[in-house]
Amino acid sequence: MNNQDKTRFCDDRHINKLFSSNNHVCCGGILHPRNVNGSVQECCNNEIYNKRLDLCCNGVHHSSYNIDQHGCCGSKVYNFTDEMCCGSQIHRLNSTRLCCGNETFDARLQWCSSDLGTMAMHENKCGEMKYDIRKNMCCNKKLIPRKQNDARCCGSSAFNHSSHYCLREKILRKGFLWCQHHGEYNPIIHDCCEGKLFRRNGSAWRCCGSKMINYDEYNCCAGNRYNNRNEQCCGGNVAKLEDTCCAGETIDPKTQVCCQKTLFTNEVVIQKEKPYHNKCCPSINGGKSYDSVNYACSWENRIVSRKNKRNICGRKIYNPGNDLCCNSKVFKNAARRNMACCLPSASVYNPRTHVCCFGVRRKGYSCTKTLYRPRCPRKCGNKKTTLKNYCKSSRGKFNQTSRQFRNIRKPMRSIGRGRSCQCLYRKRTRTANSSCRFKESRCVSYKGLIGILVTRKSGKYILMYYRKKGRRLINDFCDSTL
Incomplete structure (x- = not known):
């Protein structure tokens, strides 16, 4: 300054x-x-x-x-x-009283509104008025008498929350939906398709635009149904199955060719330069047609002769007959071992034993279910029997309950004290081996776990856990044996 x-x-x-x-x-x-x-x-x-x-x-x-x-x-x-100042007025200091404008109020029994001043705890503001919340409700600045304790506001109206709900300022019964021009409807019996109400003919009947179609027979294409056996949906239009769809439109295979989508370019339709061209090599400007019999599109998006073409993965040359190229990375001898790429990651997996789940290799046959091979639990103490012995010794002598299991670890938790278990297998095999003289268990093997038998100390069966289709297999085998 x-x-x-x-x-x-x-x-x-x-x-x-x-x-x-x-x-x-x-x-x-x-x-x-x-x-x-x-x-x-x-x-x-x-x-x-x-x-x-x-x-x-x-x-x-x-x-x-x-x-x-x-x-x-x-x-x-x-x-x-000793004193407190409220606005421009002086009041005696009190720990239970607060200021509201120029006056004080008891904070235990009252509250302060900036417009209406001091109000009781059971009062509130509705527009420019005071009201008793025990007797009335304020819905969109409109006073409504309170009829139930569970009443709620829906727009300018009140409803019973235990039996109704509010949807876009409309009061509906619980379990019902709203359809324009028709009012509320039961979605189990009817369905609303763009303001039109239809009766359901089955679980496969759903909306397609303003119509109801059976999705077991048809599919929907932008509000129009089509049969996927001989038709397809192309850019919101129904086309024949034999037509070529590219960039949301059908093309004329005589004069046009489709350039497929890449990482840097979109799908586009281009005109053929020669009548015998059947492929497109994409570029930033669109693409160029070529004859795939004598020419090929390189990884640099150049049209080269097949005689001079080199199979390049990233910056390396590889043999497609033996190797695999996964995301610009070469895996030697992966194609010879029938491996496959697990995209979008740069890895390979064996389709016979594993599955690729969005770039992650997982053991099993499904991304949602892991492969589980049930084995005889350790809790059973390596007690095993065959289906033949089970049918001969135990069938008809007890009345045990049976339950199906997917993961044997869960039912094993229910086996408490005073109980034991025995594993039931399909068959028992014996192999000739020189080591059998020293240990008999090396020559005997059990194959095909069917279920787990839960027994008491007395030897009586009380429960059986069986695998999927195991119960039918046990009944059919025992019926044929006896």
């Missing part, structure tokens, strides 16, 4: 005096020193006062007050320790 910003003019009997605001104060046309005995002086309605000993409240000078215990309330002075 320069000197011109710190200077002021003080009018004393029409005599202008130039002074500095840091050292002096002008009050009533008279210059006074800013600091006196270590205290700061200010002007209060043309009267000089000491800020340490006095107060100036809205132009009214109050002298001889302790500023650490007193303050201004409008033009009056109040004590911080």
Whole structure:
């Protein structure tokens, strides 16, 4: 700040005096020193006062007050320790009362509205009015009598929340939907298709535009049904199955060719340069047609002769007969071992034992279900029997319950004290081996786990867990054996 910003003019009997605001104060046309005995002086309605000993409240000078215990309330002075200031009114200090405008209210029983002032706890504001929330409801600034405790607002109306619900300011019964021009409907019996109500003829009947179609026989294409056996949906239009669809339209194979979508280009239709061209090599400008018999499109999007073409993966040359190119990475001898690419990642997997789930190799046959091979649990203590022995020794002597399992670990948790289990296999085989003389168990193997038999200590069967289709296999085998 320069000197011109710190200077002021003080009018004393029409005599202008130039002074500095840091050292002096002008009050009533008279210059006074800013600091006196270590205290700061200010002007209060043309009267000089000491800020340490006095107060100036809205132009009214109050002298001889302790500023650490007193303050201004409008033009009056109040004590911080005994009083409270609400607006411009002074009230006695109370720990349970708060300010609401110029008045106080009991915060335990009341609350303050900026428009309507103090209100009771069971009161609220609806527009410009007070109302009792125990007797009325305010729905969209409209007072409605409260008929149930579970009532809710829906637009300007009230409804019972236990039996109805609100949908776009319309009150509907629970389980029902709204259809334009028809009102509410039961979605189990009817369906609303673009404002038209139809009766359902089965679970396969659903909306297709403004019509109902059977999705077991037809598919929907932008509101039009088509038979996927001999038709297809191309860009929202129904076309013949033998037509070529490209970029949302059918093309004339005699004069046009389709350029497939790539990482940098979209699918596009181009005109053939020669009648015998049947492929397109994409580019940023669209693409160029070529004859795929004698020419090929390189990874640089250039049309080259097949005699001079090199199979390039990334920056390496590879043999497609033996190797695999997955996301610009070469996997040696992967094609010879019948491996496949797991895109979009740069990895390979064996389709016979694994499945590719969005770039992640997972053991099994499905991305949602993992391959699980049930084995005889350790809890059974390696007790095993065959289906033949089970049918001969146990069938007809007990009446056990049976349950199907998918994962044997879960039912094994239910086997408590006083119970044991035995694994039931389809057959038992014996192999000739020189080590059989030392350990008999090496020559015996069980194949095809069917179920788990739960027994008591007395040997009585009480429960059987069986695999899928295991119950039918057990009954058919035992019926043929006995």
